[in-house]
Amino acid sequence: MHPHVAQLLEFLRFPSISTDSNHDKSVADCANWLGEKLRRIGLDTTVHPTAGHPIVVAKNAHRAGRSTVLIYGHYDVQPVDPLELWTTPPFEPRIENDIVFARGATDNKGQILAHILGVEETIKRAGDLPVNLTFLIEGEEEVGSQNLEPFLAAHRDELRCDIIAVSDTGMVARGVPTFTYGLRGIAAMELKITGPSTDLHSGIFGGAIANPALMLARLLTTLHDADGRVTVAGFYDNVQPLADWERAAWSKLPLGDGEILQLTGAPAVFGETGYTSTERTWARPTAELNGIGGGYQGQGTKTVLPKEAFAKLTFRLVPDQKPADVLKKVGAHLRANCPPSVRLEIAEGHSGEPYVTDPNSAAGLAARRALQKTFGSEPALIREGGSIPIVQTFRHLLGADTLLLGLALPDCRAHAPNENFPLENFHAGIGLNEALLGELAGLK
Numbered sequence: 239m240h241p242h243v244a245q246l247l248e249f250l251r252f253p254s255i256s257t258d259s260n261h262d263k264s265v266a267d268c269a270n271w272l273g274e275k276l277r278r279i280g281l282d283t284t285v286h287p288t289a290g291h292p293i294v295v296a297k298n299a300h301r302a303g304r305s306t307v308l309i310y311g312h313y314d315v316q317p318v319d320p321l322e323l324w325t326t327p328p329f330e331p332r333i334e335n336d337i338v339f340a341r342g343a344t345d346n347k348g349q350i351l352a353h354i355l356g357v358e359e360t361i362k363r364a365g366d367l368p369v370n371l372t373f374l375i376e377g378e379e380e381v382g383s384q385n386l387e388p389f390l391a392a393h394r395d396e397l398r399c400d401i402i403a404v405s406d407t408g409m410v411a412r413g414v415p416t417f418t419y420g421l422r423g424i425a426a427m428e429l430k431i432t433g434p435s436t437d438l439h440s441g442i443f444g445g446a447i448a449n450p451a452l453m454l455a456r457l458l459t460t461l462h463d464a465d466g467r468v469t470v471a472g473f474y475d476n477v478q479p480l481a482d483w484e485r486a487a488w489s490k491l492p493l494g495d496g497e498i499l500q501l502t503g504a505p506a507v508f509g510e511t512g513y514t515s516t517e518r519t520w521a522r523p524t525a526e527l528n529g530i531g532g533g534y535q536g537q538g539t540k541t542v543l544p545k546e547a548f549a550k551l552t553f554r555l556v557p558d559q560k561p562a563d564v565l566k567k568v569g570a571h572l573r574a575n576c577p578p579s580v581r582l583e584i585a586e587g588h589s590g591e592p593y594v595t596d597p598n599s600a601a602g603l604a605a606r607r608a609l610q611k612t613f614g615s616e617p618a619l620i621r622e623g624g625s626i627p628i629v630q631t632f633r634h635l636l637g638a639d640t641l642l643l644g645l646a647l648p649d650c651r652a653h654a655p656n657e658n659f660p661l662e663n664f665h666a667g668i669g670l671n672e673a674l675l676g677e678l679a680g681l682k
């Protein structure tokens with residue numbers, strides 16, 4: 239086995255699930271393993287404890303006159319459930335047809351390790367890197383990066399950089415190099431509808447007392463109109479329209495409705511009228527229901543009128559929407575539309591701003607040259623629908639833009655059973671790091 243692949247398998251064996259405190263020891267062990275690896279390749283490395291999971295920082299010797307590049311990634315992973323849908327155990331990596339299957343293979347261990355090994359190879363061959371480099375690798379990306387923001391504020395000087403690179407996004411198809419110049423933001427909210435002070439017999443009280451589960455359903459259906467547009471007053475106020483060049487470029491990508499239906503297994507596409515599926519997911523905001531509950535969930539029938547019901551919502555945002563503004567408008571809409579026969583409680587959750595950078599900036603062009611050099615073809619320019627909230631925070635706190643050079647394939651199954659990463663992309667990522675640092679060195 240290639241030694242790079244052996245190291246990937248070692249990294250993947252840590253069950254570093256950040257959301258589950260039963261795994262805290264594995265998360266810490268994983269951070270220490272990473273710290274050791276970075277030290278061995280000659281970087282000055284510190285594993286910083288935080289109120290949550292450790293943050294790993296590693297640097298080469300920074301010298302005046304060189305570009306300073308920060309590479310960000312995360313070593314934490316999503317939970318594995320439903321475990322029974324995995325073909326083999328999620329933390330016992332398996333290679334089949336040159337694809338490695340394990341939780342974290344794509345998101346984000348395979349991608350961040352490719353950068354680390356790229357740096358190791360360059361140092362081995364050339365003795366040093368062409369840039370001042372800082373690795374910043376956290377263990378809480380999958381739970382909202384709560385301790386990273388104060389860490390950035392406290393270590394601003396140490397983390398000062400000209401540009402940031404992140405490989406935690408996707409490629410439009412196998413072998414198609416992809417430069418992502420935008421991500422959606424996010425704003426989360428939980429709703430609780432309550433009515434009677436206790437569960438009631440639905441025969442004795444049904445008809446006289448409003449049913450919280452039904453009133454919640456009625457309230458949620460007020461969020462969209464028949465054309466799939468969000469009906470919250472002012473929701474689209476700050477939404478930047480798509481540029482003509484984006485619509486033209488995206489329509490040529492090998493990622494149409496046929497591919498989306500094949501990937502998802504859904505019977506039809508659905509969304510806001512007047513936009514294609516890529517436009518809807520990359521450049522239009524949405525209101526999503528992530529979870530709903532209340533009333534009897536067991537086998538058979540139970541004639542109950544439940545005392546309460548809940549819903550978990552997230553809104554994906556695009557420039558120039560602001561999470562706080564959207565949450566305020568949605569709250570007003572829900573309060574105005576909630577039937578008077580029940581009570582509504584709203585709790586706001588985590589949030590992150592949308593991000594867009596100029597793909598034609600000097601750094602954007604440098605990143606695109608590195609992708610072209612690595613994959614041998616012109617990179618696709620896309621935005622994506624997922625969120626990496628810390629990227630906009632980098633801009634605010636460090637004053638640096640982020641280049642998103644993702645290696646995830648559309649069928650990587652990130653966050654799902656049988657997550658996988660092709661070794662082809664892992665090896666390409668190692669080469670990409672070298673090409674990228676070379677191109678960015680040329681900017682100074």
Ligand code: BES
Pocket residue numbers: 345379380381382406407408421424588590622623624625626627
């Ligand atoms: N790697 C993803 C973000 C991503 C996914 C970017 C798809 C582009 C395309 C990241 O690990 C993630 O899952 N982020 C969360 C953020 C949330 C927990 C604040 C997301 O997008 O739901």
Ligand code: ZN
Pocket residue numbers: 316345380652653
């Ligand atoms: Zn993720």
